[in-house]
Amino acid sequence: MKKRHIAYCALLMVVVLGACDRKPKRVGVPTHTLNWTGSDVARVMIGPIDGGEPGSSPNERPLGHNEVPPIGFQAESCCADLPFEWHPNLQTTVRWSRDSMPFNEQDRTGYEWLTATVKIPPWQRGGGDLMVVILPDDKIKVIVAEPGINWDVLKVRPPENDPYVAKGTVMLDLTRSIMSHETWAAYKRKHNLPADIDARLDKAASAPAEAP
Incomplete structure (x- = not known):
């Protein structure tokens, strides 16, 4: 009986230690809105990702005259709820408002709500900050940057044939x-x-x- 008890305790210890080694299933990360456009971007709402909680991303002003795009690295919100590991066909639906004529007080018809469902490209190391990339022509991309990434790599505009860029539609x-x-x-x-x-x-x- 004593030997059986010792064997049971040893098995339980293996199970507990194994559980301690498991990676978390989800992680909360800061969000940023990277604006490549001359429109004001506001109220960026990120839908559930793989069954997680919805999130949001900061408002972002239009690009200024002679300003180098994109802007928005400094502002961040909390949080986006991500699975710890990427898997194929991971996607989210983003809603945002944009004002293509933010300084025209006489004509407010440039203010619209848009929505787009976008696939999220792979990441490798548990996931870092989430970037909502607003592009001209009402296009959008969602990127999960990896921890410790050189942020300069995110300052490159996605190519026209990028499969992870989606076209927004007006709501x-x-x-x-x-x-x-x-x-x-x-x-x-x-x-x-x-x-x-x-x-x-x-x-x-x-x-x-x-x-x-």
């Missing part, structure tokens, strides 16, 4: 909700929206949510 319902009646009317004329767009948006808003 007309949210865009309408942030505009005055006069601005929304001007926005509809500017973008030649169909005459029944308000009825369509109202119908979509009143439709029951799809079952999970």
Whole structure:
């Protein structure tokens, strides 16, 4: 009986030590918004990544005259909830507002909400800061930098054929909700929206949510 008890304790110790050696399943990391555009970027919301909690990324001002892009390395928010290790087809949905005419007080039709679902490229060593990269033409990329990375490598604009760059689409319902009646009317004329767009948006808003 004593030998059996010793053997059981030894087995339990192996199990406990093995558990101590396991990597954590998830990690929280700081977020940054890297802005390559002349638009003001705000309210960047990061959707759940692989079942984690949603997060956010800082607002970021437009590029200034003769300023070297991108800007946004200094500002950070907490946090993005990541799996400790990357796996294929990892993705998230990002929503953000951008103002393409941030200094035009007479015309506020440049303020829009956008959304894009983006695949996240691989990282190797547990994951460091998360970067939401805002590109011209309403394009976006999400990068998880590795701990100890030389940040200069992130100051290179992604190529046009980058498979991890996604094109954002305007969310007309949210865009309408942030505009005055006069601005929304001007926005509809500017973008030649169909005459029944308000009825369509109202119908979509009143439709029951799809079952999970």
